[in-house]
Amino acid sequence: MDFNTITENASRLGARLQETFSEHTRDLNLARTSSSAYLDNPEEKVRNIKKQLDSNSDREKLDAMKRLIALISKGRNVSEYFPYVVKNVASHNLEVRKLVYIYLLRYAEQEPDLALLSINTFQKDLSDTNPLIRAMALRVLSGIRVPMIGSIVVLAIKKCAADVSPYVRKAAALAIPKCYSLDSSHQPELITIISSLLRDHSPLSIGSVAVAFTEVCPTRLDLLHQHYRRLCRTLIDADEWGQVDLLNLLIRYARTMLPRPSMNPDTGEEEVDADLRLLINLAEPLFQSQNPAVVLAVARVFYYLAPTSEIPKIVSPLLRLLHASQEIERVVLAYLVIASWSICQTLAPFYSRLLVRADDVPPVKKDKAHLLRNLINTDNYQALLREFIIYADDADDELVADAIHAIGYCARIIPDSTQQCLTALMSFIQSKHDVVVTNAVLVLKSLVQIRLQQESNAAFGMFGSPSTSPLSIIARLAWKIDEIHHPQARACVLWLVGQYAAADPQRNGIEETHIDGITPWAPDVLRKTAKSFAQETPTVKLQILTLVAKLLVLSPTDRTLDLLSRYVFSLARYDLNFDVRDRARMLSSLLSGVNAAVAHDGESYEDPGGVTLRREQVRMVLFEGKLGLSEDIRHDEERLPFGTLGGITGKESMESRLPDWLEEGTEPSLRDSEDDVPPMPAVTQISSQGVGPRSITARTSPVVLTPTDGTPPSGSFGRQDGAKGTYTDLDQFYADINEEKEDEEEEDEESESEESEEEKSEDDEESGSDDNVDENNGEDNDDGRIHR
Numbered sequence: 156m157d158f159n160t161i162t163e164n165a166s167r168l169g170a171r172l173q174e175t176f177s178e179h180t181r182d183l184n185l186a187r188t189s190s191s192a193y194l195d196n197p198e199e200k201v202r203n204i205k206k207q208l209d210s211n212s213d214r215e216k217l218d219a220m221k222r223l224i225a226l227i228s229k230g231r232n233v234s235e236y237f238p239y240v241v242k243n244v245a246s247h248n249l250e251v252r253k254l255v256y257i258y259l260l261r262y263a264e265q266e267p268d269l270a271l272l273s274i275n276t277f278q279k280d281l282s283d284t285n286p287l288i289r290a291m292a293l294r295v296l297s298g299i300r301v302p303m304i305g306s307i308v309v310l311a312i313k314k315c316a317a318d319v320s321p322y323v324r325k326a327a328a329l330a331i332p333k334c335y336s337l338d339s340s341h342q343p344e345l346i347t348i349i350s351s352l353l354r355d356h357s358p359l360s361i362g363s364v365a366v367a368f369t370e371v372c373p374t375r376l377d378l379l380h381q382h383y384r385r386l387c388r389t390l391i392d393a394d395e396w397g398q399v400d401l402l403n404l405l406i407r408y409a410r411t412m413l414p415r416p417s418m419n420p421d422t423g424e425e426e427v428d429a430d431l432r433l434l435i436n437l438a439e440p441l442f443q444s445q446n447p448a449v450v451l452a453v454a455r456v457f458y459y460l461a462p463t464s465e466i467p468k469i470v471s472p473l474l475r476l477l478h479a480s481q482e483i484e485r486v487v488l489a490y491l492v493i494a495s496w497s498i499c500q501t502l503a504p505f506y507s508r509l510l511v512r513a514d515d516v517p518p519v520k521k522d523k524a525h526l527l528r529n530l531i532n533t534d535n536y537q538a539l540l541r542e543f544i545i546y547a548d549d550a551d552d553e554l555v556a557d558a559i560h561a562i563g564y565c566a567r568i569i570p571d572s573t574q575q576c577l578t579a580l581m582s583f584i585q586s587k588h589d590v591v592v593t594n595a596v597l598v599l600k601s602l603v604q605i606r607l608q609q610e611s612n613a614a615f616g617m618f619g620s621p622s623t624s625p626l627s628i629i630a631r632l633a634w635k636i637d638e639i640h641h642p643q644a645r646a647c648v649l650w651l652v653g654q655y656a657a658a659d660p661q662r663n664g665i666e667e668t669h670i671d672g673i674t675p676w677a678p679d680v681l682r683k684t685a686k687s688f689a690q691e692t693p694t695v696k697l698q699i700l701t702l703v704a705k706l707l708v709l710s711p712t713d714r715t716l717d718l719l720s721r722y723v724f725s726l727a728r729y730d731l732n733f734d735v736r737d738r739a740r741m742l743s744s745l746l747s748g749v750n751a752a753v754a755h756d757g758e759s760y761e762d763p764g765g766v767t768l769r770r771e772q773v774r775m776v777l778f779e780g781k782l783g784l785s786e787d788i789r790h791d792e793e794r795l796p797f798g799t800l801g802g803i804t805g806k807e808s809m810e811s812r813l814p815d816w817l818e819e820g821t822e823p824s825l826r827d828s829e830d831d832v833p834p835m836p837a838v839t840q841i842s843s844q845g846v847g848p849r850s851i852t853a854r855t856s857p858v859v860l861t862p863t864d865g866t867p868p869s870g871s872f873g874r875q876d877g878a879k880g881t882y883t884d885l886d887q888f889y890a891d892i893n894e895e896k897e898d899e900e901e902e903d904e905e906s907e908s909e910e911s912e913e914e915k916s917e918d919d920e921e922s923g924s925d926d927n928v929d930e931n932n933g934e935d936n937d938d939g940r941i942h943r
Contacts, residue, residue, distance in 0.1 A: 201226070208239040213248040220254035227261055237266045244273045252288075256295045263299040270299050274307065281311055286320035293323070297330035305338035309345070316348050321357035328352055328363035332370035346372050353382045358389050362397015365404045376408050380825040383408060383430065387437045395446040402441075402452040405434055409460050410813050414820035416462040425462040430826060435461050442472040447483045450476060451490065455798030458494055459813060467501035469494065474505060481516070488522035489803045493795050495529040503530045510542060517551055524557035528564055536569045544579050547591060556594045559583065563598035567605065577602070581628070584635060593641035599628055600647040607655065626674075629655055633676040636683055642692040649698035652680045653705040654778065670716070672709045678716065681706060685723050693732040700727055700735070701777070704742045708774045711749045745773055 200222060207219035223240070226233050240258050243251060263270040280292035293315050297308050312334060315327035331345050349371060352364045372378070379386070386405060390398055409431055416427045427435070434456065441453045454469040461468070476487045488509075495502060509530075511523045524546065531539055543565070546558035559580070566576035580602075583595035603625040632639075632648045639645050656677035670678055684691070684699045691699065703720045710716055727739035748767035768776070795802045796812065 204236060205239055208236065208243060213246070213251060216243055216246065216251050217248065217254070220251055220258070223258060224254055227258070234262045234265050237262055237269055241269055241273050244276045245279075249287075253291065256291055259295055260298045263301065267299075267301045270301060271304070274299075274304060278307070278311065281314060286318070286323050289315065289318065289320070290323045290326035293326050293330055297333040300337060302338055305334065305341055308334045308337070309341050309348075313344075313348055316352055321355070321359040324352065324355060324357065325360035325363045328360055328367045331367035335371045342371060346375065346378075350378055353378065356385075356389075358392035358397070359394065361386065361389055362393050362400045365397070365400040369400070369404060373407075376411050379404075379408050380412075380821075381828040383412075383826045384433060385828065387434050390437050391440060395444065395449055398441060398444070399446075399448045399452045402438060402449075402456055406456055406459060407813065409434060410816060412817070412821045414818070415816035416460075425464060427462060428820060428823075430823060431460060435465070439468070442468075447476050447479055447487075451486070451798055454490070454494075458497070458797045463497075466494070467498045470498055470501045470505070474508060477508065481519075485516070485519055485522075486803060488519060488526065490797055492522050492525050492529070493797045493802050495526055499530055499532075503532055503535060506530050506535055506539065511546060511549075511554065517553060520549075520551055520554045521557060524554055524561060528557070528561035531561075531565050531568065533569060533571075536565055536572050540565055540572060540575060540579075547579075547583060552590045555588075555590050559591070559594040559598055563602055566602060577628070581631065584632070584638075589641050592639055593644040596632060596639060596641075596644040596647050599632065600651055603628055603651060603655075626655060630674070630676050633680050636680055642694045645691075646694045646698045649680065649684065649695065649702050652677050653698070653702035656702075656706060657709055670710050670713050673706060677702075677706060681716075681719055685719050688723060688726050693735055696727065696730065696732070696735045697738050699723060700738050700742055704746060704773075705777050707746060708749060708770060708777060711770065745776065749773055 204219045204222055207215040210216060220240070220243075223233050223236060237258075240255055243255050244259070246252050246255065259270060259273065274296065277292040277296045280288050283289050283292070293311055296304075296311055308330070312327050312330050315323050315330075318324055318327070327348070331348065334341060335345055345367075349364065349368055352360065352367070355361060355364065368375075368378075383405070386401060390401060393401060413428050413431045416425055416431070418424070419426050438453050438456045441449050444450055444453075450472050454473060457466055457469050473487050473491060477484050491502070491509075506527060509523050509526055511520050515523070524543075527539055527542065540562065543558040543561045547555050547562075549555055549558075562576050562579055566573045577599075580595050580599050583591050586592055586595075607625050629651045633652050636645065636648055639648060656674050657672060681699075681702055684695070684702070688696065688699060700723065703716075703723050706716050707720050724739050724743055727735050730736055730739075745768065749770050795805065
């Protein structure tokens with residue numbers, strides 16, 4: 156045989172072995188074909204599915220079902236195969252049955268009549284010996300969205316709720332919300348089932364029961380009274396997602412039924428209810444969980460239930476989650492922003508872990524900027540101020556705005572940083588980016604407005620050098636009015652110019668101009684804005700009209716201001732925006748008294764009639780009628796719900812709102828249960844020698860044996876010969892046993908003594924005969940003894 160023949164035979168043998176191996180390992184999922192091959196279904200394979208479903212081979216049916224599930228995942232409608240799939244609902248192959256159940260859940264609503272044909276099979280499967288089959292049957296039965304089978308589903312849930320397998324009871328708990336959404340009229344029956352499931356001691360199903368309770372009867376918290384303490388103890392053993400649902404349920408129960416932690420005025424210590432302390436102590440170890448949802452749920456427990464001194468415990472676990480993933484970081488940062496006002500002292504030393512990175516997504520940047528702003532204090536403001544100045548050059552406009560507003564916030568709460576903050580804000584006005592200039596103007600307007608409402612000495616003391624005094628800042632903004640293009644920023648500058656246009660050399664140190672009582676930069680701002688009045692936005696036009704009215708009140712005799720005011724009012728009279736027209740008409744009527752006073756000096760003026768205000772009254776209305784409002788430094792962050800979706804989206808819903816605390820709470824005895832009763836101590840002490848009569852007779856109270864038929868018990872507990880009476884307790888029983896033993900011992904001694912006497916007499920007779928023999932054969936000794 157040559158070498159080519161050997162090679163050919165070896166190749167054929169290898170191919171044969173490979174085919175045999177593939178054939179035998181097909182059912183073991185060890186074949187070379189991967190599951191992704193089912194996603195590429197040619198039309199020939201699709202047309203062959205019906206034939207495969209009618210085949211007698213489980214392998215063909217499994218292949219057909221896999222192809223159907225793959226087509227469903229690709230969005231293709233395969234409802235035409237529903238009659239063929241229903242035939243295999245009772246298949247003995249577990250894998251085929253699983254895929255059939257998935258298919259039925261998908262198309263049961265479209266084919267309700269055909270789906271009803273398989274209900275009998277599901278009801279039979281509820282009694283299957285395999286708990287997996289029972290759970291799957293209930294899941295599919297409750298997932299068929301056909302209202303007419305609601306009663307059948309309720310009976311199936313009730314049956315599975317009493318199943319011996321905790322897995323089946325978990326499936327029953329998960330089926331309750333589905334049945335309730337299908338037909339809410341079954342709520343009383345479902346509440347009864349939930350009440351029975353609450354007694355379940357298995358930690359596997361308790362989380363699903365909490366979900367069912369929240370969906371069906373969220374207000375029936377009175378059902379949890381006797382189960383509250385046991386549910387708290389079950390937390391550590393429940394599955395991860397069950398812990399989350401159970402914690403959320405216990406939070407609502409505690410806020411509704413337990414008293415709020417209070418401060419003892421005598422001792423100065425915080426008093427916490429015992430049941431509330433039980434929940435807090437048993438939930439705290441879950442901070443070490445690897446599931447971020449569990450950690451956030453425990454943090455929610457401490458945020459809403461724990462005393463104020465224990466809320467900072469949530470800092471370390473939440474910081475640990477920041478590096479888990481970007482999605483988890485987004486959620487954790489949103490919750491830290493909400494809780495930052497309560498934990499700022501504990502969180503402030505960790506500000507370096509919250510700095511903005513270049514690769515952060517915009518929502519993360521926003522939350523970090525808000526969080527860093529809330530953590531500013533006298534120890535870290537220098538480092539954080541440098542960070543905010545750097546963030547002002549970022550490409551994200553929201554981060555730029557938040558950083559500039561944080562600088563203004565730092566200037567308000569840290570007096571030592573005012574000079575540095577004002578210098579940075581004034582430098583931002585020189586920027587070429589509108590967003591930087593706009594936010595810098597808004598912040599400066601807020602700072603100037605706050606400081607000028609205070610006393611003069613306090614204002615100069617806060618702002619430091621005269622170059623950064625409030626009025627000097629307004630002057631610099633006024634001269635740069637042409638470089639400020641954002642409508643809101645321009646409106647702020649115009650409001651500042653008009654509000655503080657009155658010149659007071661003794662107070663402000665400003666040189667007088669040719670217009671008496673007005674600062675030198677106010678008329679020039681009016682001139683520039685009046686020139687561009689037609690091109691301005693409505694917001695800016697409203698402030699221009701207000702500026703005109705304020706300057707006229709300050710100097711009603713100036714000819715230039717009068718001409719500018721007439722020009723501006725004439726343009727506003729025919730403006731397209733009705734707010735601008737209304738503002739112009741209102742201010743013209745308000746200034747009628749001032750114009751009339753000026754006309755008396757030499758010009759003609761037509762009296763409009765009606766009540767007119769004097770100049771002092773109009774000045775009070777324009778300058779003091781609306782006080783400036785300072786910025787709310789806390790915004791609405793603290794009012795957002797912690798640990799819910801509303802805390803991330805910024806929108807609070809009624810479902811996420813927790814109930815208010817009770818003044819005193821419910822009676823603690825309502826939560827007493829059999830699990831809370833301590834076991835009775837053992838009264839019998841067992842000695843090291845074992846259980847004997849002495850150890851048992853040492854009982855403090857005898858155990859009375861009372862037969863039901865009134866006759867003495869038979870066996871070792873009674874006497875049939877009538878020698879002894881009926882035993883009334885164990886002490887008499889053991890006493891009689893001792894007497895019997897003593898009697899037996901005496902009888903044994905007597906019999907032994909009699910036997911010993913008989914043996915002695917026999918020995919004497921034998922010895923006598925022996926003596927006679929010795930007398931004949933032996934020799935006599937001197938002492939009379941016989942020696943053999």
